[in-house]
Amino acid sequence: MHLDREEILKAYGWTEGFAEAAESPEFEGLEPARVLETRRGAWTVLAAGASGPEELEAAAAGRLLHEAAAQADLPATGDWVLVRPTDPGRALIQAVLPRRSKFSRKRPGETERDRIDEQVIAANVDWAFIVGAAGKDWNPRRAERYLTLAWESGAQPVLVITKADLAEDLETLLAQAVEAAPGAPVVALCAREGWGLEGLDPYLAPGKTAVLLGSSGTGKSTLLNALAGSELQRVQDVRADDHRGRHTTTTRTLFRLPSGALVIDTPGLREIQLWADGQAVDSSFSDIEAFAESCRFRDCSHDGEPGCAVRAAVESGDLAAERLESWRKLRREVEFLERRGDPVAEAAARAVWRTRARAIQAMEKARR
Template structure:
């Protein structure tokens, strides 16, 4: 392992996947940007674009390269041969009428969930991000921006604590490096951190401040409705002077979920624990006698909003998980037909 690749986040988890020939002759690269017909990747020496052939696009979305992936190059270093197994992957259900998976980032160590200390702050949306982080197997950190524009930023920390008592929280002014020192501590040498959140909350400003230069355009939240303007239009991986890597993700208007059953139970552990104490095992937490969830709401120890969001996410997760299973079945059938066609052409 070269120092340059180690700085890009290469770890034994990935090198153990290489066979003897690859260890001797092949090169590795990390995907830093995904384009329509190819990817940009860094091999430890320089960054270049690699075209993806049609065979890649016949694969399901989850088997194609995304930002943060490690890929094996051929000996000439001009073609991607294969994708290494990921240690983590952050994904969502793709936007649109077709139910499919959209990969957001791979092989990240920490997820910065960025929100601002104003009307943009939304507990239900944060719970969605936390569920996606739990499913991805990455540690979430809540980053509260624009702290310099409010009188009591700690009030927002308290609101975070209400949805997760032990969640790490960093309160920052994205333009002030001193206030960003706590954030910087999460981005150590060789560590990869992805930033997610709505448009205009300051993700790009954080990347620029930590990079020490302007690498991304920045926008702002509109004052009259707390809505942000899109400034980042694509996902890209940025190296920091100290050796860490930051991945800025464009603001996502939709954050659909699927295949998150265990993750939802973890994020809403308080609700699940209360439900275990209900008198009836099939309690729906409405007006049933002996409902521990309703008793907690009445006592003020559980926010009814939290129960509503849990139910909403459970329904959405079940609906999209079923649709994804159907989609994957169709994709496998299509891939089988394509392979049969290729085999037939080779025989003739």
Template sequence: MTRDYSNFLPQRARDGGSQASLSPLQALGWQPFFAQQVSVDDMIATPPVRVVEVHRSGLHVLGDDIDTTLPPRADVTVGDWLMLDPSHPRSSRALERTSLIKRRAPGTDRQEQLIAANIDTVFIVTSCNQDFKVARLERYAALAFEARITPVIVVTKTDLVTDAQSYIDAARAVSEMIEVVALDARGSAPKADLAAWCKPGKTVAFLGSSGVGKSTLANALLDSQFIETQTIREDDAKGRHTTTRRELHAMPNGCLILDTPGMRELQLTDAADGINDLFADIQELATQCRFNDCQHETEPGCAVLKAVDEGVLDARRLGRWRKLMAEDAFNSASLAERRSRDKAFGKMVRGVKKIKDVRR
């Protein structure tokens, strides 16, 4: 019989509650989803801890009266929940995630990089200057949709331009399913405008380029200047990397905030579903094509190309969809090839070891 762990959470916390109604674990984002993966005996023998910071030298974890560092692991990222094994910390069991943000790591070695886990809302931050690029917003949005995380586009520095509405309209055109919030990151606006997503026990993340105001927004929500910020270069509006690691911070109301370094390169991988969700308009048109396997290139009876000709679909949007799909297909195939090769190599090593053991 499966135990019901929902009563681990007080009623007020389940309904949104306040920080005062949260237990130490709930204040770290503990939810019934995680509780249902463990037993009471598990909770006693291997208490749950959350990864709040990742260093090259180890994982900083917090739990109920636990604050320690575990050995580094490639399969764990900030936001993950682990069942802490005091005798063998490196073997602490990682719980199944509610969500995972990942990308193909920069470079040519075809690695996959884990960005963050168990995030409820992603604030995709951009600003009213040269940083604003629809294609970049679409990449972040596809990443969020693939991870089944609620994306919200936050347009900052509206006070620095005379026509902020054009930026807002362009952001809204990314997807009908994404809410857009425009604000000045300084002052009280972030707390008021983002309150709907920053609730006790929830975890939110800021993603975007350097210099768009992610750390300023986080500081506004935290009621502090804990996270260092810097001004952008005026000639090209590019920011300087002030946030150097991914780390969870606690808001006064019990919401957790993940501030991330700006990503110069965001290569999608295994994100086809997220891309299709983002470009739902193109997917709907594709169902009307004459051929089921239509590539929307030159085929007769293509409803997508017809929509472009009639001005219903922006040709640039179709081009960006093609680019993201091609990139994702290439990266996904490359990573699958690497996994297959690594699996074969591991099998060979185990075989050689087995032969040596027999000979001994």
């Protein structure tokens, strides 16, 4: 590959690892590109054109669609893909390169019998900015859910408190945030007035990718615009529409900032459903885990067992009762998911056996 093209790709997060994956002989003649935007069945990708970065409108090749076993196998924003250019400005996506990290959520099935599908919100992300607004809507419990998702993703979470101008008591709020996010840095800022943004500088390095995650209306797009110094994304108008549930941002889109960092803006997830395992829940509750080391029983559920150090910590005020409750709730959800996941796997296994049994019957019949 010509050096300039390599430079263009690097500016969009291309690394040695992706280059190696793309070298496989089956990908001969294909061009690497990064997915900037995902819409229903269509993607905008960025490739290295002859004279600079070039945006292409892309569709998925039939084989890719056919071989995708789940939604998660299709390109997501932030993915590196291999494309075959077709008409000028257009391309067909032939393959998705293995992801370095990914944010998934459980896609709720329409009916009882629907399987749980995994939906990838953003791929190949270095930093997960978990965005929550200061003021009366601030909710450390919600932050915990996003954090669990983040620990599972392979990206590093950063808790971002926006609209710091609305905080009545920023000190207390910061203390709550630090407690909700053990192991993650906490940054408070006000995008409207433009202060505190420098707290994100360490994460916005050239070629690094951050994703903005959080409920609708928390100021994600406003923050993106403030970081970019120009209006990249439309922002909700407070006066025009006050009520909840309006999503000004409707797609997941990757932008390049003047600093050279890449930021994915997302619409708010209405109900954030977990696609995580018990391990991820435990990493976002490392404080509870630390107390649990001293529980008398290894498998203590901290629910009334004798010698429970976690409950003792709640009683002594070292651990917030809400936090233990929150841990329980997430645990229950994960267990539910795991349980619900099993019948699906079982049904698939049964179908395979049925097919095999039929094939064997047919063979025996033919022999007779």
